[in-house]
Amino acid sequence: MILDTASMYFRSFYGLPSSMTSPDGRPVNAVRGLLDSIARLVEQYQPNQLACAWDNDWRPAWRVELVPTYKTHRVADGGAGDDQAAQLGVVGAGALAATGGLAEESPEGLAPQVLIIREVLTAVGIPIVGVDGYEADDVIGSLASQSQVPALAVTGDRDLFQLADGNTRVIYIGKGVAKHDLVDDEWVFSKYGVHAAQYVDFAVLRGDPSDGLPGVKGIGDKSAAQLVARFGDLEGMLAAAGDPDSGMSPGLASKLGAAIDYLGPAREVVAVVRDLPVGGLDLRVGSDRVDVDACARLAEQHGLGSSMERILAALAKVS
Secondary structure, three states: OEEEHHHHHHHHHHHOOOOOEOOOOOEOHHHHHHHHHHHHHHHHHOOOEOEEEOOOOOOOHHHHHHOOOOOHHHEOOOOHHHHHHHHHOOEOOOOEOOOOOOEEOOOOOOHHHHHHHHHHHHHHOOOEEOOOOOOHHHHHHHHHHHOOOOEEEEEOOHHHHHHOOOOEEEEEOOOOOOOOEEEOHHHHHHHHOOOHHHHHHHHHHHOEHHHOEOOOOOOOHHHHHHHHHHHOOHHHHHHHHOOOOOOOOHHHHHHHHHOHHHHHHHHHHHOOOOOOOOOOOOOEOOHHHOOHHHHHHHHHHHOOHHHHHHHHHHHHOOO
């Protein structure tokens, strides 16, 4: 099981009240929510290997070079979130990039919790895996693609539906951990009319404002799915757009032609990297990996209470 850590702690931060605090009054809602979510998933799926994928760079320069608008609207403007990240040296989503140095805009009170999250994950023995210059999505894609056993990827990001093929299923928590969807190729096809292997081209066409990807003007979910189903991939679509005998309507051909400079680079941006050097990592979890003293200290210091108890109990069951 591979966790999109930032996706989960952001959701916990916004989903749980800020009144959930440590003994000294600091918010720990993201910490406790993340621990409770991991415990619930471990209890349900009983994975014998577990990894927390980390955003060592939430906005890699190589993706920005391909599509300059990529996540531009999420760069902190020097406000509280930026100051916190810089002062604390926090690396991850909602914080600094390990390589780019830019902070992601985030709510005040989250950056200090990211530091605690790293400490707690280390104490309970869950490996944190990040690669400089790459996002957590790339780490997830590489771990899943290189896994010798069936993999589960936990995320609230639809872009990872591209992995829901063959050896990998996606636990999609867009509606919450308790109401998650277990996504495979059949699920993707029933939802969007495209296969998981075609999802990248579908996503490029329709765009994603939350990532600064404009898509092709005038093409939405339905027309994107129809194009993928009929022409297979972007290359096939562009070839058809330039062929008057292809049967593609002049309107669609014109829309694709106007977006030709966007389509190729955007595909590389949306496609997760699958060949990062993450093979051979020891991702086993269980009671023997737990630092009992550190867990006790962190639980008392931050008032983690039942959240710490639950994650430890869940991990004990997979030992």
